[in-house]
Amino acid sequence: MPKGKFEIIRKCQICGAEFAAKTIESIYCSKACSNKAYRQRQAQLREEKKLDEIANKIDNRYDLINVSEAHALFGVCTVTIYRLIRKGIISHVNLGEKQIRVKKSELMNIYPLRKSIKETTKPIAKMYSMEPQDCYTIGQVTEIYKVSEKTVYKHIRQYGIPIRQIGKYVYTPKSEIDNLYK
Ligand SMILES: [Zn+2]
Structure with missing residues (x-):
């Protein structure tokens, strides 16, 4: 069979090896790498589902969220959130050990919500009575x-x-x- 005109040299997205792509869709060098990519994708989907569950439980009436809720909403790793706190980029309240709260509204100015998070998670206008x-x-x-x-x-x-x-x-x-x- 003559070589197809689509045969191009690509870098495998899993192992980094260069290979001749047989079709325009080929992005992995081998069945093994293709399987590995599939497993990674499945693990990622499971993780996203877990984060969605945490995000959906957040009470939208309030602006205060804990660090794992921030991770679930914005997909930003908790280490980054602690760094923002340390640098004074976002405010926080420390209610005790592992009881740090941050403001959803402040994080929304910095990061987009994760794709699967519905827009309804936007904090609603604060209403409180001073009576x-x-x-x-x-x-x-x-x-x-x-x-x-x-x-x-x-x-x-x-x-x-x-x-x-x-x-x-x-x-x-x-x-x-x-x-x-x-
Ligand atoms: Zn590979």
């Missing part, structure tokens, strides 16, 4: 969540949670505090 009945006093927060007043104020500052002083009490929205410490 006293919808707020905790700082004292209540320390009691309910067993955190010191100093820590509460630190988190409020770090995270831009609104406060309102009425008389001698400082109020902060229940929804934001519950989201932070839940």
Whole structure:
């Protein structure tokens, strides 16, 4: 059989070896490399499915997410997320060991969502009421969540949670505090 005009030298995407491509679609040098590519693709699909499941469980009413949720939404490895935190590129709240929270809205300014993630994961506009009945006093927060007043104020500052002083009490929205410490 005469050599087809499509025979071109390509580099195998798996092993890197150069080979003569028999058809225009050939991208692997051998059956072994082709099988390996197939297995890699299957593993990738399984991983993506796992990430989709994590992403779909995220409560869209809130902006705070943990690091594995950030990984699931944006496909950015957790090491990169920690580096962004260390460099001060994104803000974070540390609620204790392995309890770091970051803002989805900030990450969305840097990274696109993973392809399979629906646009509905965009955070909706923040709505909170500053009416006293919808707020905790700082004292209540320390009691309910067993955190010191100093820590509460630190988190409020770090995270831009609104406060309102009425008389001698400082109020902060229940929804934001519950989201932070839940
Ligand atoms: Zn190969």
